Amino acid sequence: MKLLLLLIPFLIACNDSVDLAAQETEKKEIETLKKEITTLAESSICSDEYSCDFIGLGSKPCGGHWGFLVYSSSIDTVKFLSKVEECNRLEKEFNQKWGIMSDCSAAVPPDYVICENGKCKALYSN
Secondary structure, three states, X not given: OHHHHHHHHHHHHHHHHHHHHHHHHHHHHHHHHXXXXXXXXXXXXXXXXXXXXXXXXXXXXXXXXXXXEEEEOOOOHHHHHHXXXXXXXXXXXXXXXXXXXXXXXXXXXXXXXXXXXXXXXXXOOO
């Protein structure tokens, strides 16, 4: 019985390190997906043929997105939007699962997007 009492702190510490490793792995997967999404958005071009749009990326613990990406219809938008939706869902679940906190400032969406020199650009009134 005494041996079991001596092992409890060790077992708890092991469990904490396993949880921390699992959390870090999940975080890296989300960050990798965000980089893939950002690269895809940045690869898009705009012209008379391809229109610009924007979408919120990420899920802040207080709600809302971390930021907004501009992209054009020159990319596979079905695949792109699906990846963004998956990323936002995964990050929301991650935040809830691990009790993640952040500031509660809101990312401001662009007022509109334009095509400038073949790239989509976000514009803000203020």
